[in-house]
Amino acid sequence: MDYVEHIVDLVGNTPLVKLNSLTEGLAPLVLAKVEYFNPGGSVKDRIALRMVEAAEASGELKPGGTIVEPTSGNTGVGLAMVAQRKGYQCVFVCPDKVSEDKRNVLKAYGARVVVCPTAVPPEHPDSYYSVSDRLVQEIEGAWKPNQYANQQNPESHYHSTGPEIWQQTDGKITHFVAGVGTGGTISGTGRYLKEASQGRVKVVGADPEGSVYSGGTGRPYLVEGVGEDFWPDTYDRGIADEIIAISDAESFAVTRRLALEEGLLVGGSCGMAVAAALKLAERRGPDDVIVVLLPDGGRGYLGKVFNDQWMAGYGFLPPDSSGATVGDVL
Numbered sequence: 001m002d003y004v005e006h007i008v009d010l011v012g013n014t015p016l017v018k019l020n021s022l023t024e025g026l027a028p029l030v031l032a033k034v035e036y037f038n039p040g041g042s043v044k045d046r047i048a049l050r051m052v053e054a055a056e057a058s059g060e061l062k063p064g065g066t067i068v069e070p071t072s073g074n075t076g077v078g079l080a081m082v083a084q085r086k087g088y089q090c091v092f093v094c095p096d097k098v099s100e101d102k103r104n105v106l107k108a109y110g111a112r113v114v115v116c117p118t119a120v121p122p123e124h125p126d127s128y129y130s131v132s133d134r135l136v137q138e139i140e141g142a143w144k145p146n147q148y149a150n151q152q153n154p155e156s157h158y159h160s161t162g163p164e165i166w167q168q169t170d171g172k173i174t175h176f177v178a179g180v181g182t183g184g185t186i187s188g189t190g191r192y193l194k195e196a197s198q199g200r201v202k203v204v205g206a207d208p209e210g211s212v213y214s215g216g217t218g219r220p221y222l223v224e225g226v227g228e229d230f231w232p233d234t235y236d237r238g239i240a241d242e243i244i245a246i247s248d249a250e251s252f253a254v255t256r257r258l259a260l261e262e263g264l265l266v267g268g269s270c271g272m273a274v275a276a277a278l279k280l281a282e283r284r285g286p287d288d289v290i291v292v293l294l295p296d297g298g299r300g301y302l303g304k305v306f307n308d309q310w311m312a313g314y315g316f317l318p319p320d321s322s323g324a325t326v327g328d329v330l
């Protein structure tokens, strides 16, 4: 018989998939690391597992404890799945820009969800950072993984994502491209790839226009899960060789093209990362192997990126496009 003990045992070992249509006319090989193959549906399963196991080992998380975390959804799913396996409760705090679909997923896993306004600074008492701090004080046996400061976040990528990419490309990777949220993915994966290649691999961050990583002040943008208005401890400033800023309009246009032309139904931050990878590929040659990480799937965004009315409302599609879907035969 061929089976695993628990769904959590399937975290990691995601495939690399070649991009074909989007890279037409470009010289490098561009490979997508498709993280929706993780059992919770995103790259965040990796950090959830490692953060929980480290907290158990250190005694911070005790049997029957409650995991409290500010999360835009994906980290929550990973934590909820791991918590289910190990018998913990979960309370998640989300900004209100996170889609209702994503919040309902967390509830389906048995978590409690608290929603906070997006348009307040992190130090504001209603910010999702402040509210989660308060809940940690109030709930007995609470433990906050704190994905923005927990070094197990980048470590999980140093020990899994990085080695996987190195092995899958047979050491031929020349560039790694990833969106930056907590910075865990780019810092951990990037550090591993630089060490393995003795500094040859270049690391490129993709960031929403307006976020601090690309020189902004944190002006609101619509792409979810990436960009920050502060510098988290999980972001290692010494890893990225370059940061490319991408507009919401471009992120969403590329996200739609990934589904239409590559059969990859993925989230908006994936379109952002691929947009950056394509800009990089335009200036690179045939010997280059660019790996771009796609953090999650697109089903959590059907009411947004993949909804014509929503897109037209923000001016990302012409106003008369609300009837037909892109690609419809009329």
Ligand code: PMP
Pocket: 044, 072, 074, 075, 179, 180, 181, 182, 183, 184, 185, 186, 224, 225, 226, 267, 269, 270, 295, 296
């Ligand atoms: N995309 C999505 C959809 C995410 O949820 C996250 C995590 N916040 C990221 C990208 C960025 O990953 P990281 O936090 O490792 O920088």
